[in-house]
Every structure is written in structure tokens, then in C-alpha cells.
Amino acid sequence: MHQRLYAAIPPFECIEGCTDCCGPVPWSAWELKHAGLDAPPPERADQACVFSLAGHCGIHDRRPLMCRLYGAVEDLRCPHGRGPLVPLPAAEGHELVRRYKLANGMD
Numbered sequence: 001m002h003q004r005l006y007a008a009i010p011p012f013e014c015i016e017g018c019t020d021c022c023g024p025v026p027w028s029a030w031e032l033k034h035a036g037l038d039a040p041p042p043e044r045a046d047q048a049c050v051f052s053l054a055g056h057c058g059i060h061d062r063r064p065l066m067c068r069l070y071g072a073v074e075d076l077r078c079p080h081g082r083g084p085l086v087p088l089p090a091a092e093g094h095e096l097v098r099r100y101k102l103a104n105g106m107d
């Protein structure tokens with residue numbers, strides 16, 4: 001299910017070395033297991049994600065849904081103007097989040 005949701009998100013290239021939009025994100029049980037975690041990573045005082053390492057995501061291929069949506073959806077735009085040529089319409093982004101939450105018992 002997660003892989004199907006991820007596949008619906010248009011890909012794009014971030015600025016090399018940028019993790020400006022990274023911070024605390026929700027994790028489903030599957031995403032935790034996929035990333036080899038027992039629990040969500042602890043929040044840091046500066047709100048930076050613990051996987052944000054020298055401008056790179058340390059678990060890029062295993063990052064959770066919200067990380068993938070940021071910059072790719074019309075109402076989650078990158079502050080630096082990066083994003084896919086055709087961003088996902090807001091309603092479709094919201095629908096992916098709805099299905100993700102429903103499948104994972106999140107409210």
C-alpha cells in the first residue's frame with residue numbers, strides 16, 4: 001500500500017545539499033519498520049530531522065510519505081521553487097494523505 005501511494009507522487013530533483021523543509025514528520029508502523037526503526041526518531045530542539053545529515057537525507061529511499069509529498073503537491077510547495085513540472089493537484093495530495101491515515105489508523 002505504501003509503495004502504491006509513493007508511486008503516485010511525481011518525482012523531482014531537490015537542490016543539492018538542501019534539507020530546508022525537513023523536520024518532524026508522521027511515521028506509520030510500516031514506514032518505521034522499513035527504515036529499521038522501533039519508534040519515531042526523537043524530535044530535536046531545533047526541529048531538524050535526525051536523518052538530515054550534512055544536507056542529505058540519510059534514509060532517502062526509505063523516507064516516509066510526508067517527506068515525499070513536500071514540494072510535489074500544489075499546496076506543499078518548495079520555498080526555493082523546486083518541484084515536478086506538473087505538481088500533484090492539492091485534492092490528489094489530500095486524498096493520498098487520507099488513504100495513508102485510514103490504512104494506518106491515524107486521525
Ligand code: SF4
Nearest residue numbers: 014015018021071078
Ligand atoms: S523540497 Fe525544496 S526546501 Fe525541501 S529539500 Fe527540496 S529543495 Fe530543499
Ligand code: SF4
Nearest residue numbers: 022049051052057067
Ligand atoms: S526523513 Fe529525510 S526527507 Fe524526511 S524529514 Fe528527515 S531528512 Fe528530511
